[in-house]
Amino acid sequence: MPKSKRLMELMMTVNRKRRFKVQELADEFGVSTRTILRDLQELSELGVPLYSEVGPHGGYQVVRERVLPPIAFTEEEAVAMFFAVHALRHYSSLPFEAESASALNKFYLHMPGDVRDRIDGMKNRVDFITPTRRGDAPCLAILLDAAVHRKVLSVEYESTEEGTSSRRIQPVCIYANNGLWYCTAYCFLREGYRVFRCDRIREAEFDVSGTEPLDLGDVNLSRREVAEPREPVRLRAELSPSGVQRCEVELWLARMLQVREDGSGAIDTDVSRADIPFYAEFFIGLGNEAVLEEPEELKDSIRRRLSELLARYQ
């Protein structure tokens, strides 16, 4: 086998089994250990972070972060990826820590000069805007980890209504919307799924009390929309086409929104009575683009709110 091929395969092998001994590889590839040692040194020079320990139970390890087999992108793909990662800079917190920055940098540095020029030319011409907020969410990584591996966390949560509380939660997913990170999780305190704002989770650590994790099974991202209303109240409204447009921006509405061929639409859903003040404000914002049909309580709330505001501005 030509050396070049062997090196490629060696890189893959080494990445798969992150711990190995020289002799193993020598057998596997049918070459001498000396050759493998030479090859490993070349891999090192090529950037694979190898680390070795001598003595019994020693051996090689791919240290820290292993390097994946190199991928060749076309120019167009590379540019698209660059801007995708570039767009992430708007987020003040990410579940991936600094990696996206280093990826961006690596990307940029590996480009031949002219592609780099092209990127530079575009950098100030394209942007994906995401609202930025102060709210740092330091615990995104642990939340994500818990969601993926189905672990229970103990968290300190500072809710708007109830002040700070300790609870055990099992995260289902995390998502960024409108500049803030949210986490849908099963809350063992409330015994149900709840959505938490990640920047309000003050502390999070893996639970040690031995709470049995739930099998969330197919419960996944779509769960974020779920929040069974307590004291459900039926809400019905008609929307003009531009009312529909404005509602489409609101994620929490997406599930309840029906859109017709002509662009107009309707909302028909159960909502929690406690949320009525919130909806009041929302429908005021919609102005003439919505015709509210029920509930009466919401109309009341809207009227009260309007009178209040009118008084403020008198």
Next chain:
Amino acid sequence: MPKSKRLMELMMTVNRKRRFKVQELADEFGVSTRTILRDLQELSELGVPLYSEVGPHGGYQVVRERVLPPIAFTEEEAVAMFFAVHALRHYSSLPFEAESASALNKFYLHMPGDVRDRIDGMKNRVDFITPTRRGDAPCLAILLDAAVHRKVLSVEYESTEEGTSSRRIQPVCIYANNGLWYCTAYCFLREGYRVFRCDRIREAEFDVSGTEPLDLGDVNLSRREVAEPREPVRLRAELSPSGVQRCEVELWLARMLQVREDGSGAIDTDVSRADIPFYAEFFIGLGNEAVLEEPEELKDSIRRRLSELLARYQ
């Protein structure tokens, strides 16, 4: 020079000069043409899309999209990049056409099995949400191209106030905000910078009338905030901390917003008299989180609007 190194450099060289002859490379690398031919064949096998033509003025070309030198990412970087690109799927139009999808696919396919598993595990657990809108913007690519290369475009623009009109514009930048694409451009019709909604640009093609492009020089992304008010009116308001939070989400406000240490803030800016109805609605939305100080006209407008709504809900 060892063959492996030569191949690397050959790939770079070939990517830089996208057209070349075997003899050239042979001279450059100090090897025979036969060797270069053999090497080029290997590059082909490695995926570099080479194409050759025989005869005078023939030679090699890197066909279609050239392939960039392979980049090795760490696992963490790769995951971060994957999700960055993954997030782009929310956009119904992109200035890069299908490339991001193919990049994503390539990424996914090149991962060793376990990393792929990890990505699969995370796929339903993390998301970057962007509001989706129907508004397709088919002309993003040409707009971007014009912005980068300072070209003048003829466009058909369907504005809300004035109906459809033909105009020549010179794009400065394009940006996505809240699910819609916008383009800041110098408008030769209005003789000033304007912001266009890209989905309302019905047709765009390079201008052939010979309009001289402007030297936009350092005019860049920041331009998108500029829109000198006609008939300026001073607007002043105080904001509570949560009022500030809500204003920060609004891009067009960012420039006018002053934030204090304690989280509260203020707006003090000139606005166009024509925009008063818009601001009225906005301040109604802010409710108690804002105290409007002037102008009186805006207060009037708000009062009118409130009474109107109140009547609707009576």
Next chain:
DNA sequence: TATAATGGTGACAGATTCTGTCATGAACTC
């Protein structure tokens, strides 16, 4: 402390691969 396991390095001959040369051919331009 001795022993065995493991990595690290240098030297060198022999094996293997790579390279240059030459020959031949095919396609294309002018």
Next chain:
DNA sequence: GAGTTCATGACAGAATCTGTCACCATTATA
């Protein structure tokens, strides 16, 4: 037809790579 350029095969010589061996260093364990 002459000249240019890519394409391919063969083969000997050059260059590189590989295996072997000798020796060292470190560490865990008996």
